[in-house]
Amino acid sequence: MATAKTECSELSVGFGLLGYDKPLEVSFKQVHPKFDNTLNEEKFNTFVNTYPSDIMFASMNNVGIRLRSNYKSFRNLNLVRWTGGDRQAATTSTAKDLLGANIPISVKAESRVVGNPSPYNLFVATPQGSAQAQGMTSWYLETAPQAYQEFYAFARKLTGLDTGMNTTPEAVVEFELSRRKKPLIRAIKNLGEHYPQEFQELYIRMCQKVSQSSAEIFENYLSKSLKSRIRGAVLERIAKMFFRMNAVEYVLCGIDGKNEFAVLIPDLTTWLQTWQFEDIKAIPNLEKEQSVVDFEILCTNKTTKHAYLAKFHAEIRWSHGKFSSVEGKLYKEFNWSDLPFFSVIPL
DNA sequence: AGTTCGGCACTGATAATGTA
DNA sequence: TACATTATCAGTGCCGAACT
Numbered sequence: 001m002a003t004a005k006t007e008c009s010e011l012s013v014g015f016g017l018l019g020y021d022k023p024l025e026v027s028f029k030q031v032h033p034k035f036d037n038t039l040n041e042e043k044f045n046t047f048v049n050t051y052p053s054d055i056m057f058a059s060m061n062n063v064g065i066r067l068r069s070n071y072k073s074f075r076n077l078n079l080v081r082w083t084g085g086d087r088q089a090a091t092t093s094t095a096k097d098l099l100g101a102n103i104p105i106s107v108k109a110e111s112r113v114v115g116n117p118s119p120y121n122l123f124v125a126t127p128q129g130s131a132q133a134q135g136m137t138s139w140y141l142e143t144a145p146q147a148y149q150e151f152y153a154f155a156r157k158l159t160g161l162d163t164g165m166n167t168t169p170e171a172v173v174e175f176e177l178s179r180r181k182k183p184l185i186r187a188i189k190n191l192g193e194h195y196p197q198e199f200q201e202l203y204i205r206m207c208q209k210v211s212q213s214s215a216e217i218f219e220n221y222l223s224k225s226l227k228s229r230i231r232g233a234v235l236e237r238i239a240k241m242f243f244r245m246n247a248v249e250y251v252l253c254g255i256d257g258k259n260e261f262a263v264l265i266p267d268l269t270t271w272l273q274t275w276q277f278e279d280i281k282a283i284p285n286l287e288k289e290q291s292v293v294d295f296e297i298l299c300t301n302k303t304t305k306h307a308y309l310a311k312f313h314a315e316i317r318w319s320h321g322k323f324s325s326v327e328g329k330l331y332k333e334f335n336w337s338d339l340p341f342f343s344v345i346p347l
Numbered sequence: 348a349g350t351t352c353g354g355c356a357c358t359g360a361t362a363a364t365g366t367a
Numbered sequence: 368t369a370c371a372t373t374a375t376c377a378g379t380g381c382c383g384a385a386c387t
Binding site for chain 1 (some may be wrong): 375376
């Protein structure tokens with residue numbers, strides 16, 4: 001279950017796919033069987049209440065309507081399964097929010113985020129094609145132990161957690177191993193946005209170190225992998241991670257860069273038959289106020305030699321406030337419909 | 348209106364704590 | 368001690384808020 005907005009976006013497309021261009025005029029009784037029992041009355045009511053709150057949902061509905069008339073498999077569709085309501089398994093990540101005519105459909109509303117992997121999975125597991133890992137030590141500790149220690153020490157003093165009852169360990173290593181991180185996280189949050197300058201400076205210094213180190217780690221593993229027998233596996237992982245491709249083809253639609261869009265994303269095998277990676281670069285970006293690594297992926301079509309440079313960037317940051325767990329958010333810097341290997345479904 | 352830094356909801360695992 | 372319950376945390380899904 002996601003937010004009401006996300007669910008409403010998905011359902012708006014779903015109603016459109018079923019041919020309803022005025023979702024609010026449809027009763028639950030009518031629509032319930034058409035969603036194959038995947039939409040309960042409570043969710044239906046939430047949808048009805050949320051739909052009028054933003055004209056974006058009407059756009060989403062239109063995407064569904066247009067898909068129905070312009071994509072042959074969806075013509076005359078009278079059954080759509082809504083799968084966005086329940087959580088996907090972590091490993092078999094066939095991205096899908098809806099399922100129509102056995103084709104998974106993923107809905108996106110104005111989001112540049114491609115994925116939200118842990119830094120370890122982005123910078124270590126992906127360029128090695130290895131399995132997703134869990135329970136790794138903090139990426140800040142991994143890539144910038146000294147700078148992290150300095151930042152931590154300052155934060156500890158700043159919040160008064162260096163003395164007294166709630167004192168946190170002196171070494172970040174210990175702090176990271178402990179199960180008592182909340183007091184510091186909360187204390188930092190309570191400071192509001194008004195940190196002393198030195199706090200910000202120490203943070204930036206650490207971030208720059210992390211960016212550099214992360215980019216290096218990625219490049220090192222990648223160049224090693226590309227020369228080895230696991231080359232194929234690694235390229236598949238990269239295609240999966242960066243282009244959201246999967247074992248089966250699916251429809252990605254929604255709103256991207258202010259425009260309604262729908263594309264058909266090929267399955268990995270097909271893609272690898274026609275396209276190849278020419279060059280993959282990870283470049284630390286030191287101009288930002290948080291850790292950022294830019295990615296540039298050059299792909300070429302094997303037969304036409306058509307080349308496309310896809311740009312991304314990853315933001316390494318704490319996902320629940322400073323000193324919480326770390327994420328490596330991956331952003332695209334293009335629109336999905338710009339990619340020459342995603343076939344655009346005309347809307 | 349685009350960019351920049353950031354947040355929340357949820358899951359599944361495991362530690363911490365409560366209770367018989 | 369042995370088991371049940373709760374709290375915390377990492378990881379990943381979804382964008383948001385606020386500044387330029």
